[in-house]
Amino acid sequence: MSKRRDVKAKVTTDFQAEKVKQLMDKLLLEFTDRVTTQLQQSIKRTLSTKGKGKKYSGLNYRSAAPGDPPTVQSGTLRRSWVTNAARTKPKKSPKRVSLILGTNVIYARKLDAWGSSFLGMSKGHPYIAPALQANRFRSGIKREIKRFGKKAKQKIKGSTKARRTIR
DSSP, X not given: OOOOOOOOEEEEEEEOXXXXXXXXXXXXXXXXXXXXXXXXXXXXXXXXXXXXXXXOTTOSSXXXXXXXXXXXXXXXXXXXXXXXXXXXXXXXXXXXXXXXXXXXXXXXXXXXXXXXXXXXXXXXXXXXXXXXXXHHHHHHHHHHHHHHHHHHHHHHHXXXXXXEEEO
């Protein structure tokens, strides 16, 4: 007969909550910045589509049909889109990330929303909604979410120390 052996094990963990919080904040800011950049690229791709409307004499390009994104004429609207993701000031709301995506071109909103009646157009030339609905943008967001999850898991795993003692 063999002797019965008792095995005693003791596991202790050292979870560093503050370190994990800092790592997650950094990851969240990086994630927000990457998603904003994805949207900026999607808008610029949408603004780069060729027009399907009339071909006017004297113009080197075809105009955009009503309801389609605007045709590139000078490229000012496309170049003007900028992004910025940053933490808000601690006094206002310390746990928020501010996300800025915009343009300084005056006619951008009017062109997207309701068409510029000042240009004699009956319909607008939406470009933000098609950019948000683009498959390439949506798949990019899904890829970023997976990437964020993997990185978060790695960071949390790396910041937790476990010690085992077997007697």
